[in-house]
Amino acid sequence: MARIAATRTLSIAAAVLVALVAASSLKPAAANNDVDALTALRKGLSDPDGALTSWDPRLATDPCEWFHVTCDGANRVTRLDLAKHRLSGTLAPELGQLDQLQYMEIYGNNIQGQIPSELGGLTILVSLDLQDNSISGPIPATLGNIKSLKFLRVSHNRLTGPIPRELAGLPNLRVADFSSNNLCGAIPATGALKNIPPNSFANNPRLHQGGAYVPSC
Template sequence: MAPLSLFSLFPCFFLLLSPAISTNSEGNALHALRRRLSDPTNVLQSWDPTLVNPCTWFHVTCDSNNHVIRLDLGNSNMSGTLGPELSQLQHLQYLELYKNDIRGKIPKELGNLKDLVSLDMYGNRFEGEIPKSFAKLKSLRFLRLNNNKLTGSIPRELTTLSNLKIFDVSNNDLCGTIPVDGPFAMFSIQSFENNKRLNGPELKGLVPYDFGC
């Protein structure tokens, strides 16, 4: 039998050295998020892409089937942007990203997270419009987008979110009028304040003119 050449052993050698990236789609999605974020205090240091799934990572909570159901990254001193990869967390119920320095547009793909109950993105630098795709989040109860740089109008499609209990878009740059149908009938003035171009029945007497969009 002919002896194995040194070169024929190289592929096996490199396979042993190179880490196997997780084939778990949720782990891949979270690792993609990590690449988009600047993490000066190493909050995400436990996010090891070589693991089979991300359930052992800090700030990640899974259910009994090893599906990611909660992501807690609020007040973590992070900056950067979000991408469409987060839509791969199909079982996610709580997305907590509040009080960071995350900028850019809110990905419309977040509207595909059908199990989402709470979406807290307040206290960042998100810009652009509130995605109309959020109307697909039929389980959503808490939506806090206050203290950002959001523009455009409040999507009328959100009036179909019958489970929505808390809605806060204060301290942005929204315009147009405030919806009054569906759950919007019970939201307080404080949910909409400090949007200089926003008008509506709830704000009559406080904002005398409808500046439009």
């Protein structure tokens, strides 16, 4: 009986060990995705003020120790605060790997290039603030996949093309600002965009009130 009990104890201990190893292997993998995403962002940016100096895996492998990064209890990145740091360059598509990100605040810089369509994969994002940059190209229709989005600010950039009608389907959108760009076509007048004030679309000479569907422009 003692031998059977010992065998059972060893089996239970082995099962617990396997579970712990499995759990520990999952956490670094997710954290590594966050490190890869932030490292890719860092490589694509010029940082004259040194705001991203701490973003170096050789100095600290945990991104939760990097400046302007906030994490949750599981050491996953939930917030980026990179406003007004004179950053220039482009936004990395790898940002779409930050699947626990809730706030992306990168306004008041000189970011160029386009908004990566991969940001549409940030399914629990609450706030996307990219205003006051030099971002060009279209607003990705994939942003309409972020059903948790409440705040979308892309004003004072160089965005072109129509406002995607997919954004009208965002159930939680409360604040949106598309002003001072080069957007064109009709403003979708349904869903979440129906109650956005007119000044949020101002200073887009080719943008106008229209029907529910955005025409080509």
